[in-house]
Amino acid sequence: MGKEMTEIRWGMVIDLDRCTGCGACVTACQAENNIALVEKDGIAQGRNLHWLRIERYWEGEFPHVRARFLPMLCQHCDDAPCEPVCPVYASYHNPEGLNGQVYNRCVGTRYCANNCPYAVRVFNFYNPNWPPPLEQQLSPDITVRSRGVMEKCSFCIQRIRRSKEDARLENRPLGDGDVEPACAQTCPPDAIVFGNLADPDSHVSRLARSPRRFRLFEDLGTEPSVIYLKGGGHEHPG
Amino acid sequence: MNTRVERYDAARMNRAMLSSMRPPTFRWYLLALVLGAVVAFGLYAFTVQATTGMGVTGINRPVMWGIYIISFVFWVGLSHSGTMVSAILRLSQASWRRPILRGAEAMTVFSIAVAGLFPLIHLGRNWIFYYLLPYPNQYGLWPNFRSPLLFDMVAINTYIIGSSIFLYIGLLPDLAVVRDLSSGWRKKFYGFLAMGWRGSAEQWRIFSRGSTLLACLIIPVAVSVHSIVAWDFAVTLVPGWHSTIFAPYFVIGAITSGVAAVITLMIVIRKLFKLEEFLLPLHFDNMAKLLLAVCLLWSYFYFAEVFTTWYAHKPIEWEIFSFMADRYGSIFFIMILGNTIVPIIGLCFRRVRRSQIALLVITLLINLAMFIERFLIVVPSLSHKNIPFIWGSYTPSWVEVAIGTAAFALFFLLYTLFAKFFPILAITDVREQEEALLGNQPLGRTQVKTLVNEE
């Protein structure tokens, strides 16, 4: 689409009251985006390639313990700290509000990963390897990244592009609900909602106006595009 | 007639100062071989990394920078030795600088050369490092000059070229001396490098003015280079890195590291090439006083950093320091011992300052402490970043240790080669001082005041 003022600003709302921590979104993201597999010792070292992770925090003392789940993904910050530090412009901000990662430009300095306060960027330490028949499941819409390249959640930009093409072919504007990233599509309780924040009537905009809304690390001034809704019953302990 | 004139023998002084350039002995070959072997092993480790992937290192999420960046900062710091020491001493007219200059300037060039390798080594895709260079291409792509890493590239390049020029200009008259004292292919080689220098009065005048100008120019460059490296860390949102004190703190740390390294090298050279006549206890005494001053400054900056963090007690910032004390307590103690306690107490005593053994121990300890300091800046802050769920830790792998050690070996190898092929003392500088000490008398076509002995 054109580079002029766009009416699209992609955003996501995650309702923590609905999130059960089941992890289906993590699996869906892995399947959709050709993410490489990591061995057990790699995971133990902290090298997992989860673009989306469920953070679990324990609250309280036994026997009144509660688990608290926070799906953490790239926040697509408006003032992203990862973008200015990339020496080769592999990380940049596209006009629709996405934080883009250009895989074939990345030289692997890993500066962006250091500067991300949410630590959502992952690095390919080895070349990807899918033992058969897992390579059958790779999506042709998205590249496979080589070793030495940074990657992260892209709000399923391949699905955004596909929906835009379909809309153009059918000569209609992009409607609310046309674009659904893998995680939003899969989430059983519909805790993840994705859409156009610039459209005040879209589902995601209406949810974003909830009094329960908050964003992570507001005080850092990163202006994330992912809005969380407070919940999980913590106001009623025990 | 002044008897000093009779005692002064330029030819003998020349040969004594050039003793390092005699034909290499078996010991020299052995040293070069050992150093070369370590470098070769490091090269092998790098090949393993370049072909297998960055997975062979200890890097993980969240600690995405490790030994390579630590080494990079350490070597850039060390490179502040020569040029800063040399430039500051030149401009302050400290006459005791003369025997030290050449060794210090050579140290600068080689340590910044070694430092410049690390940004290439630590890349995930080293083979496309040229994406970082601004060259016109058919895609219309340019690198991002807003990134601190590009500031790094420009600054390191400037410093490498600047300090090489500084070294070469200083070498010019000495190369002429070596040219005149050699024959055969050596005469041609040094004759080419000396560019036909004859030592005319005009040439000397331009030489001295030009050296002063270069010294004035290189000091701001040196300060800016290490400030830029400091800003690689300080401009981020990483707690413990985002601190305004980083740029001056790093510059002072660099000067500390550099002065200590110059003293170490002077001790080694003096012993190895029997230069006791030229490198006097006085020189070491004065350098040690300088070292004491910068150690005090470094300690002051570090104290300010920890104190303000402790007092404000912002949770995530204090977490970095308490994690560091917890997990890396022992090496933290070594750092404080080496950088603050031992130098500040030890260097107050004249006997320590004039003792070769004591100085060697103190300066080596300081550089060990400085390396630890770089480690403690990079790793704890990254380990316990903003999100507790992905807090981690870092252990270097054999590849990183091999390459880090190979860097040291490479530096010493380059220095050894330099000492063999080029004068390691500033010959004409030292002799100029001897000539100047020839008492108050009608000299030439004017009168010249006696230059007081700097003791």
Place this chain on the structure above:
Amino acid sequence: MEILGIFKTLEPAAGAINQLIAAGVAEDQITSLSSVPYPEGVLIPERRKPAFYLSTLVFGVFGALTGFALAAGTAWLYPLRTGDKPIISIFPVGLITYELMMLFAIIGTLIGMFWTMGLPDFKPRAYAAEISDGAIGILVTTGDEDELNRARATLIAAGAERLCTEEEEG
């Protein structure tokens, strides 16, 4: 044409210069060759102010412009939004401009110094290897055959150890 007289110590060398001037050789055709510099006027007084500062300045300005072109120009040619930072911002552009200004100033100083020193100079010149071992050479450069012979005689009279010209190796 050059003629070089070698002197073992300073006083005879200085005396030779005085005698050459008395014999009518122009002052700016006489210079000293030595392996250490001597204080101002001991042998040859300063005749011209060094001019290589101009080279430093010119190259420095050129470097600043190059730095600005790199940082601001390439950003303007290839504008990609990164964070909330403007495409052309003052701090990065200022830093790169400063660094390249200093780099080119240093290179300019080297070039200026070489140019004014007359280096590189690989033509056959009058020179003697003893100069590096502490001898002082008094050099007379002239185009006039007579003046050359007068200089030769004066140098011998002043006590030169030996003479050489650009044809004979010192």
